[in-house]
Amino acid sequence: MLRRCLPLRQNRIVNPHRVLGVEPGTPFEEVRTRFHFLTQKYHPDKPDGDEAKFREINAAYRVLRSQYRKSKESADNAAFGSKQTPRNSKEFWEERNSTIRAEQERVRRKQQEERENVDRQNASKRKGRMGEMMAVFDGYEILLSLLTVVIVLLYSIERYYTVNHLLVAKNNRVKRMDEGLPPPMPMEVDEATKDLFRDAPQRRELAADTQRIKQESFHRRATQRKFEDFREYIFVMDPDGVANRKVSTMRFSYQYLNEKEIPKKCPITLEINSDEKEQSYDAIEPKLLDKIAKTQWASPDVGYASTLVAKGLSRIPANSTTPMKWTFIEYTDFEKGKKDAKPMCIAAIHNNRFEDVGMCQRVIITGKPDLKPELYQKRQEDLKSGKISKKSLVSGGYLTVKELSTPLKDMKL
Numbered sequence: 001m002l003r004r005c006l007p008l009r010q011n012r013i014v015n016p017h018r019v020l021g022v023e024p025g026t027p028f029e030e031v032r033t034r035f036h037f038l039t040q041k042y043h044p045d046k047p048d049g050d051e052a053k054f055r056e057i058n059a060a061y062r063v064l065r066s067q068y069r070k071s072k073e074s075a076d077n078a079a080f081g082s083k084q085t086p087r088n089s090k091e092f093w094e095e096r097n098s099t100i101r102a103e104q105e106r107v108r109r110k111q112q113e114e115r116e117n118v119d120r121q122n123a124s125k126r127k128g129r130m131g132e133m134m135a136v137f138d139g140y141e142i143l144l145s146l147l148t149v150v151i152v153l154l155y156s157i158e159r160y161y162t163v164n165h166l167l168v169a170k171n172n173r174v175k176r177m178d179e180g181l182p183p184p185m186p187m188e189v190d191e192a193t194k195d196l197f198r199d200a201p202q203r204r205e206l207a208a209d210t211q212r213i214k215q216e217s218f219h220r221r222a223t224q225r226k227f228e229d230f231r232e233y234i235f236v237m238d239p240d241g242v243a244n245r246k247v248s249t250m251r252f253s254y255q256y257l258n259e260k261e262i263p264k265k266c267p268i269t270l271e272i273n274s275d276e277k278e279q280s281y282d283a284i285e286p287k288l289l290d291k292i293a294k295t296q297w298a299s300p301d302v303g304y305a306s307t308l309v310a311k312g313l314s315r316i317p318a319n320s321t322t323p324m325k326w327t328f329i330e331y332t333d334f335e336k337g338k339k340d341a342k343p344m345c346i347a348a349i350h351n352n353r354f355e356d357v358g359m360c361q362r363v364i365i366t367g368k369p370d371l372k373p374e375l376y377q378k379r380q381e382d383l384k385s386g387k388i389s390k391k392s393l394v395s396g397g398y399l400t401v402k403e404l405s406t407p408l409k410d411m412k413l
Contacts, residue, residue, distance in 0.1 A: 016060035028068045035061040214239075230319065230363070233312045241371050245305070249318075250362040254325050256402040257360055265397030266328065267295060268347035274322040275353050281321045282314055288347060296388055297346075298395035300375035301367040302331050306346045309363050313349075325351050325358025328399065332366045341366075344396035362399075 044051040227233040230247035273279040321327045330343040343364045
């Protein structure tokens with residue numbers, strides 16, 4: 001291959017400009033571009049290549065390149081003057097390099113002298129103990145240490161007052177929620193006030209006052225923004241059943257759950273996206289409540305208890321659906337006892353914000369059919385009248401969760 005690419009002797013090239021197809025006086029950059037084009041076109045390894053033409057093009061280009069280098073060297077020598085022009089290229093570059101090195105050395109010495117002068121001036125300004133200390137440690141270490149200490153102290157003080165303020169606010173809130181405390185009475189009561197309370201109040205008036213106090217307490221608590229947990233929420237929203245209901249929360253990775261069986265086990269399945277306001281849980285909450293209310297559940301207490309949990313998910317920050325991939329509302333029926341009772345899935349809420357990662361949250365509420373006598377009685381009447389049949393009643397399925405004590409790395413995912 002190298003033998004084929006060897007150029008022809010220069011005496012065989014009649015006109016190198018004609019071989020390359022350029023005019024005399026054409027800039028060398030255009031000559032080089034033309035050469036590259038022709039060599040690619042007539043290369044012997046290509047199907048349409050011409051070996052003789054390829055050699056002729058290489059020889060012509062070498063002639064023009066040699067002429068260009070000689071003309072450039074002559075121009076450089078002329079620029080330095082005829083008297084100081086080196087006799088050959090080697091002498092020229094040696095002289096040029098020595099001149100450049102001498103100039104660089106002069107600049108380096110000048111910069112070194114300037115730095116030494118600046119250091120002497122700075123050293124003369126440092127006086128006294130503080131100046132000596134700052135000179136030893138360059139000032140930066142001490143300043144950085146003092147600044148760090150100040151920041152830590154300010155942060156600690158701020159955290160102390162913040163936590164103390166939150167604790168005081170919580171204690172006051174718990175104290176205000178306590179009922180049954182007598183109002184403060186004056187030490188001396190006038191006769192007119194005594195006459196009002198001489199006779200014992202009637203039973204009907206006492207019942208009316210008790211009902212009024214209960215309604216006011218419920219309204220005051222139910223209109224609070226947020227609740228700390230489901231225990232406080234059930235105490236406010238369902239005071240009659242708070243002694244018989246229990247709400248438990250369980251969180252685990254979605255990998256402990258078989259996602260394919262969720263639509264089969266949960267009668268209600270909804271999709272949300274916590275990153276989109278129009279698709280958040282607050283936006284689909286009315287739809288979820290409507291589906292729970294319209295479904296004929298096997299136990300009449302299921303609809304009531306599931307509605308409580310569905311509303312609580314938006315009012316209890318600790319049980320929010322935003323950081324969860326799956327949120328399950330489940331109900332455990334204690335009608336036949338607590339021993340064999342299992343939680344049944346009522347609704348499943350899938351957060352599309354998470355794809356291959358995420359956590360699951362199970363909110364399980366317990367109950368009995370007779371906790372709400374009015375609902376239980378209405379269900380019995382509907383069954384007797386034939387308005388609904390037992391076949392149409394819906395009961396959720398039991399979600400199978402893998403053993404949570406097993407590490408994920410030991411599971412066959």
